[in-house]
Amino acid sequence: MPKKLLRDKKLNCLYTISTLVSRPDITIEKMLAEAVNAIPQGYQYPEITCTRITFHKLTFKTKNFRATPWKQAADITIDSKRIGAVEVYYLEPRPESDEGPFLKEERDQLNDIARQLGVGIKRRQAEEALQESEEKYRALVENAPNMVVVYQDGHFKYVNRAACNRLGWTYEELTSPSFGVVEKLVSEGYQHIVRENIAKRLRGEYVPPYEITLKTQDGSEFPVLVRGATISYGGKPANQVVFSDLTERIEAEKKARELQLLKEVDNLRHQLLSNVSHELRTPLTSIKGFVSTLLRPDAKWSEEEQRDFLETINQEADRLTLLINDLLDMSRIDAGALKLDKDYYHISEILESIGIRLAILTQYHRLDIKVPPELPRVFVDKMRIGQVLTNMVDNATKYSSGGSEITIEARLDKNEIIVSVADKGQGIPAELLDKVFDRFYQAENIVTGRKRGTGLGLSICRGIVQAHNGRLWVESKLGEGSKFSFSLPVTKGEGQVAQDSSH
Amino acid sequence: MPKILVIEDEINIQKLAAANLTTSGYKVFVTGKGREGLRLAQREHPDLILLDLRLPDMSGWDVLMLLKAERKLQKIPVIIMTASVQQDNGYKFPRMRTAGYLAKPFDLDELLRKVKQVLGE
Numbered sequence: 001m002p003k004k005l006l007r008d009k010k011l012n013c014l015y016t017i018s019t020l021v022s023r024p025d026i027t028i029e030k031m032l033a034e035a036v037n038a039i040p041q042g043y044q045y046p047e048i049t050c051t052r053i054t055f056h057k058l059t060f061k062t063k064n065f066r067a068t069p070w071k072q073a074a075d076i077t078i079d080s081k082r083i084g085a086v087e088v089y090y091l092e093p094r095p096e097s098d099e100g101p102f103l104k105e106e107r108d109q110l111n112d113i114a115r116q117l118g119v120g121i122k123r124r125q126a127e128e129a130l131q132e133s134e135e136k137y138r139a140l141v142e143n144a145p146n147m148v149v150v151y152q153d154g155h156f157k158y159v160n161r162a163a164c165n166r167l168g169w170t171y172e173e174l175t176s177p178s179f180g181v182v183e184k185l186v187s188e189g190y191q192h193i194v195r196e197n198i199a200k201r202l203r204g205e206y207v208p209p210y211e212i213t214l215k216t217q218d219g220s221e222f223p224v225l226v227r228g229a230t231i232s233y234g235g236k237p238a239n240q241v242v243f244s245d246l247t248e249r250i251e252a253e254k255k256a257r258e259l260q261l262l263k264e265v266d267n268l269r270h271q272l273l274s275n276v277s278h279e280l281r282t283p284l285t286s287i288k289g290f291v292s293t294l295l296r297p298d299a300k301w302s303e304e305e306q307r308d309f310l311e312t313i314n315q316e317a318d319r320l321t322l323l324i325n326d327l328l329d330m331s332r333i334d335a336g337a338l339k340l341d342k343d344y345y346h347i348s349e350i351l352e353s354i355g356i357r358l359a360i361l362t363q364y365h366r367l368d369i370k371v372p373p374e375l376p377r378v379f380v381d382k383m384r385i386g387q388v389l390t391n392m393v394d395n396a397t398k399y400s401s402g403g404s405e406i407t408i409e410a411r412l413d414k415n416e417i418i419v420s421v422a423d424k425g426q427g428i429p430a431e432l433l434d435k436v437f438d439r440f441y442q443a444e445n446i447v448t449g450r451k452r453g454t455g456l457g458l459s460i461c462r463g464i465v466q467a468h469n470g471r472l473w474v475e476s477k478l479g480e481g482s483k484f485s486f487s488l489p490v491t492k493g494e495g496q497v498a499q500d501s502s503h
Numbered sequence: 504m505p506k507i508l509v510i511e512d513e514i515n516i517q518k519l520a521a522a523n524l525t526t527s528g529y530k531v532f533v534t535g536k537g538r539e540g541l542r543l544a545q546r547e548h549p550d551l552i553l554l555d556l557r558l559p560d561m562s563g564w565d566v567l568m569l570l571k572a573e574r575k576l577q578k579i580p581v582i583i584m585t586a587s588v589q590q591d592n593g594y595k596f597p598r599m600r601t602a603g604y605l606a607k608p609f610d611l612d613e614l615l616r617k618v619k620q621v622l623g624e
Contacts, residue, residue: 288610312518
């Protein structure tokens, strides 16, 4: 056979092998199975040439394969490690065996083939490893409980199953370039934030996780935490975003808060009961005690003493009545069952109605009343607002020394009338300002060193004022005095002044 | 004449105890505050202390603890008077022996009987 023809055959064979090993989607098995049949074509006598390729535990043979003494072999190596071999056999001795069973070129050719196969296998193995890890990653992302998406060029390039399920759209819909991701999926109020953050991330800026609300296909909304990163996708930067559904977490937080509230209410109720019981027992102790005292067979009380004991019993019975009234008021307020007998009154009319009580309460103080006659009237329950004022003045006398000034003031502030009672007493420390409205809380009185009343007064006052859609608050400076104020709304139609309507 | 110290912030209960115990032949000291009570105990060395648990300046348990911490005062018997539903706070301090409890509203007879009994009459 002419040398030229032989060279062509050899080149053809090598070309076939090299195309084979660089085919992008070929597996190692397929590559070797095809190579084994291509190799004999490069030999001088293909009809009597057979080939075998071994690779690890795999063996590939030509159909006519038979091991004979006329053999040529080359190792397949990867990084100088033997991983297999290519063997070529002649089925019969070569006709002109001048150079041994094989031509020298044929030996070189086999080495070339083995080297090519080694390179091909190595590349395929690397590719398979990469593919495998990509598949693992993809499976991980695909089956992740969180919603994972890849956003690029204004639409989703990829969405995982959780995203499709939770959002209620199909994969095709979500990844369609005309879908309109932000408009369709992000709740109105959050769209600008999302747009800003997408732009930021594409500029390479870091965006910390943030919370938004997403819309599903049926229009229902749910809160999510958005965490994203800039990745390379198809050679271009893209946003890879993970949405964690916060519905359950928020529900759980809500449940926990409700439970906490219930516990607090329960504690409060328990506290209240124990306080009520304590407050009822105290006057009862005096009443029972003094009655027994008067009945003592072994004691002889003077007339003066007897009178004193009876007065004390009377006093304590009054206190008990007061306490019971306060408890009733409190439970009415709690139940929202406070009945208000409302009419239009000027603040001075209310003060007049409690004039005698105020005079008695402030007999050791100087009472200053500043109520401008031109104030509009308010629509209130006169008795109840009178009760609030009486209570506030009573408190003022309790916590300020005799001879000091107590000021009742009323003024118009926009569409509210503000009524305040100020004293020049001991004042309330800032940390106790909120406590004074707590039920049964009684501040220690530095003037008398004693407590008086039920400890329910301010809590009831606040309840009454709130039932009139007003507010009650306190300002105080330690050592300078306290000022309790409440507001009453002035509604249209009540704007006329008191004098105009004297009947 | 045995001396009794009454530490109780309710003025009418102070008066109640003072009138009855004085008539029964005791010398009575009263105060509405824990601090003042401790001072009086130190000064007068009473034979018995009647102690309310709710005091304006400190809790009755604190008064009791301070009494028991002082060598000269720790032997003085203490009767606790309380209107609280729960009295079990005392079990937190098992070593603080009290001479008894009086739950408000108490019987006058019960008070006088207990006082007599504690004073060993």
